[in-house]
Amino acid sequence: KLKELHQDDGPKLKDHLDVFDDAVIAIIITVMVLEVPLPNNTVGSYRLFMRAILIFLISFFMVANFWYENHQTFAILPRADKKFLLMNFAFLAALSLLPLLTKWLMQQPTNLAVANMGLDYLVINMLRRLMVNHTNRELFGKTGAARAFFDQITRWRIIGGFLLNIALIGVAFIQPTVAMIFYLALPIISFVFPSDRVK
C-alpha cells in the first residue's frame, strides 16, 4: 500500500523542489546586501561604497539569470527522480556560495577572490548543463535522432563553456577588473541571446 502511495512521487517531488528552489534563491539574492561595508564621511569611502554596490548588483543579476534558467527547466521537466534531486541540490549548494564570494569581493577585491568567484561560476554552469541535459533526456528519451542532435550541440557547448570559464579564471589572476567585466557581461549576453538554453 505504501509502495502505491510513493509510486507517483515524481511530479510531486518536482513541484516541491520548484517551490524550495525559489525560497533558497530568494535568500541567496537578498542576504548579501547587508555585507556591503557602509561609508563613513570621507569621499573615498563613498566611492568604495558605490563599488561594493556595483559588485552586489552584478551578483544580483547573475543569480536572477540562474533563477530564470531554472524556471525554464522546471517549466518543461515532467518529473523529478533522485538523480535530478542530487543535481539540483549540488546546484543550490554551489549557488549559495555566491553571497560569500560576493562578500569577499566587496571587502577585498583581490585576484584570488575574483578567481574563486570564477571557479564557482564554472561549477554552477556545469551543474546547470547537467540539469538541462537530464531534462532533455526525460523529454526525448536516451536514443533517436532528436537525442543525437541535442547530444551533438550539448557536447560542444560544454567544452566551449568550460574553456571560456577556465580562460576567465586565468584572466582573473592577471587582470581581475577585466575578468569582473566579463562576469558582468556573461549573464547579460545569456539573458538577451539565450542560445545555450533548452530550445
Next chain:
Amino acid sequence: KLKELHQDDGPKLKDHLDVFDDAVIAIIITVMVLEVPLPNNTVGSYRLFMRAILIFLISFFMVANFWYENHQTFAILPRADKKFLLMNFAFLAALSLLPLLTKWLMQQPTNLAVANMGLDYLVINMLRRLMVNHTNRELFGKTGAARAFFDQITRWRIIGGFLLNIALIGVAFIQPTVAMIFYLALPIISFVFPSDRVK
C-alpha cells in the same frame, strides 16, 4: 516539440515571478531588524534604540506598501514576458538596497544617508511606474482612446513624482529630519489615497 512546450510560458512565468517576489520582499522586510544597535544601560542609548526602531518601522511600512502595490499589479497582469522580467528584477534589486540604507540611517543618520535613501526611493518608484505602464499596455493595447487617456495621466504622474522626489533629496541635504518625515508620510498617503495606482 520544445517550442510547443515553451509557447505558453507567459502566464506560468508570471505566477512564478509572483511567488519569487513574495519571498524576496519577505526577506527584505525582515532582515533589517537585526541591524538595530542594542542599547546599553544608559538612558541616552535607549533613546537611540527607540529612534532606530522608528527608522526600522518606517522602512517596514515603505516595503509593505510596495508589496501591496506589487500585489495589485500581479493581480491584473495576464502574462509576463522578458521585458517585464527585467523590470521586475531591477525593481527587486533597488528594493533590496533598502535594508542596507536603513542600516546606514540607523547607525549614522547623516544628510548623505537620507539622500541615498531618497535616491533609492525615487528609483524604486520609477521602476514601479514602468511596471504599471507595461501592465496597462498588456491590458488595453498600445493605441486607442483608453490608452491615450492612461498615457496622459501617466506622463504627469511620472513628472510630478520625479520632481517631488528630487526636491526631497535636496531637502535631505539641508534638513534630513524633515525629509525623513516626508518619506514616512509618502507611503501612508499612497496607501490611504491610492490615486496614482492602476484604477
Next chain:
Amino acid sequence: KLKELHQDDGPKLKDHLDVFDDAVIAIIITVMVLEVPLPNNTVGSYRLFMRAILIFLISFFMVANFWYENHQTFAILPRADKKFLLMNFAFLAALSLLPLLTKWLMQQPTNLAVANMGLDYLVINMLRRLMVNHTNRELFGKTGAARAFFDQITRWRIIGGFLLNIALIGVAFIQPTVAMIFYLALPIISFVFPSDRVK
C-alpha cells in the same frame, strides 16, 4: 474594465497575504539563531551558551504559536480588505521585533530587556485580538445575537489579557527570571488550552 478586474480582489489578497505571512514568520523564527553567542573553552561560557539556547527556544515556540493562531484565522477568513491588510502588517512589524529583543535578552538579560520583550508581546497579542475580531465580524456581521455574544467575550479577554501583560511587565522590572518563566508558560498554555481563540 479595470474596476471589474479589481472587484474580486478580496479573496485573492487574503491568499496572497497568507503566503507572505508564512515567509515573514519563517524568517523571524529562524534568523535569530545566529545571534546566540558561541562558547569558548570555559565551563561558564558553555552554561551561558545553554541559557542563550533556552531563550532562543522560548522565542521559537512563541513565534510558532503565533503562526498557528494566524493559520486558524486565515483558515476561516473569507476575504481581506485594506483594514485587515493594515492590521496584518502591524502584527508582522511587531512580530519582527522579536528576533531583536531575543538577541538583546541573549546578550544581556537585564530587567529592561525582559520588559521590552513583554511590551512587544502585549502589542502582538492586542493586534492578534483585533484580527480575530475582524474575522468574526466578517463571518457573523456587525450586529445580531451571535455578534453580541462574541463582543461580550472579546471585551473581557482584551481587558484580562491587557492587565496580565501589564502586570508581567511590572514583574520583569523586579524579577526578570520569574517574568521569563511566565513568558515561556503563556504560549504553552495558549497552545494546549486554546480557549481564547476563534471557536
Next chain:
Amino acid sequence: KLKELHQDDGPKLKDHLDVFDDAVIAIIITVMVLEVPLPNNTVGSYRLFMRAILIFLISFFMVANFWYENHQTFAILPRADKKFLLMNFAFLAALSLLPLLTKWLMQQPTNLAVANMGLDYLVINMLRRLMVNHTNRELFGKTGAARAFFDQITRWRIIGGFLLNIALIGVAFIQPTVAMIFYLALPIISFVFPSDRVK
C-alpha cells in the same frame, strides 16, 4: 457554525505546514554560508577557508537530506493534528540549531563543537522517527498486522540509531575528525540506501 468551519482543518493544516517547513528549511540551509570566515592573503588562511567551506557543504547536504525525508512524510500524510504540529515544530527548532553549530565548527572545530553537533543530529533524527511513526499510524491505524510489523522494525531502528549516535558523540570527544567523517557519511548512506524510511 465556527465549529463547522474548523472541522476539516486537518488537510489544510498539513498543506500549510508543508509550505512553512519549506521556507524554514530554505533559510536554515542558506543562512550559514555568511558565517564562513574569509581568508586573508596567506596560504594557511586559504586552507582554513576551504575547510570551512567543506564543513558548510556537510551541513548543507545534511539539511538537504532532512528536507527530502520531510518531503516523503508529507507526500503520504493525509492530515495534521496538534500532536503532529508539535512534533513538527520541535523538529524545526532542533534543525534550526544546525546553522549555529556549523558556525561554531567553522570557527573552532573543538571536540565540544563536534559533540554538540552530534547531539543535535541525534535529537533531529529521533524527532523525525516520531513523525514517521505518527504518519504510519495515521495510514495503518494503531493495531493490526501491518502495524505490528512496522512497530517491530521501528523499535529496532530507534534503538540502533540511538546507540550509533551515542557512540559517535563519544568518538567526537576523542577523535573529532573521525566523527566528522561519519556525520558526512550518514546522510549520504541514508540518501543512497533509504532503508530506514517509510517504505
